[in-house]
Amino acid sequence: xxxxxxxxxxxxxxxxxxxxxxxxxxxxxxxxxxxxxxxxxxxxxxxxxxxxxxxxxxxxxxxxxxxxxxxxxxxxxxxxxxxxxxxxxxxxxxxxxxxxxxxxxxxxxxxxxxxxxxxxxxxxxxxxxxxxxxxxxxxxxxxxxxxxxxxxxxxxxxxxxxxxxxxxxxxxxxxxxxxxxxxxxxxxxxxxxxxxxxxxxxxxxxxxxxxxxxxxxxxxxxxxxxxxxxxxxxxxxxxxxxxx
Numbered sequence: 482x483x484x485x486x487x488x489x490x491x492x493x494x495x496x497x498x499x500x501x502x503x504x505x506x507x508x509x510x511x512x513x514x515x516x517x518x519x520x521x522x523x524x525x526x527x528x529x530x531x532x533x534x535x536x537x538x539x540x541x542x543x544x545x546x547x548x549x550x551x552x553x554x555x556x557x558x559x560x561x562x563x564x565x566x567x568x569x570x571x572x573x574x575x576x577x578x579x580x581x582x583x584x585x586x587x588x589x590x591x592x593x594x595x596x597x598x599x600x601x602x603x604x605x606x607x608x609x610x611x612x613x614x615x616x617x618x619x620x621x622x623x624x625x626x627x628x629x630x631x632x633x634x635x636x637x638x639x640x641x642x643x644x645x646x647x648x649x650x651x652x653x654x655x656x657x658x659x660x661x662x663x664x665x666x667x668x669x670x671x672x673x674x675x676x677x678x679x680x681x682x683x684x685x686x687x688x689x690x691x692x693x694x695x696x697x698x699x700x701x702x703x704x705x706x707x708x709x710x711x712x713x714x715x716x717x718x719x720x721x722x723x724x725x
């Protein structure tokens with residue numbers, strides 16, 4: 482009888498550990514992502530998105546990200562789905578259960594699936610990072626497409642139907658859970674708010690520019706292809722890169 486009890490306890494413990502799965506992309510009290518929804522060379526601006534309500538679509542529950550879309554996850558399997566209202570379609574956008582050489586479908590603008598392959602897997606800060614052979618590409622800057630445990634794809638959640646070949650023009654800058662920043666970026670020097678505009682957009686800005694500073698707070702002339710801080714008469718401060 483004692484042996485049967487021990488076996489039962491082991492099975493129960495193993496099942497409990499297995500069911501814990503992966504870290505959730507959602508915090509206990511709050512969650513915010515800073516995402517470049519679509520970035521092209523003439524304008525690359527980010528926005529902050531937080532789940533502000535729940536909804537049900539086709540009998541499936543989702544978290545609503547206002548002005549973005551609907552997301553849901555299965556943290557046991559390490560999967561995240563994004564429901565795109567523009568296409569009236571749900572897409573799988575992260576699968577942490579994949580192994581090296583496994584494939585993953587990413588759909589282009591025409592809705593045609595292109596096959597991507599898992600290049601490598603590693604762990605950083607206790608989180609699984611799964612690298613695919615696709616790339617995020619925004620105005621000359623690029624980095625591999627990565628599924629990050631506890632945060633989501635580094636391309637954000639709306640990248641399905643944006644891909645052109647192996648390139649994706651959306652990007653997650655930062656992720657905050659329970660008021661703690663858990664994911665940053667290197668492409669934009671770990672900035673969580675970015676607005677890169679072309680010279681024409683800058684000239685048409687309907688407010689007075691007071692001064693321009695570098696990231697160390699030193700006043701500087703406007704320089705192209707350099708991250709700068711623009712201080713305006715209405716009190717706003719924008720991080721911008723004037724693209725040549």
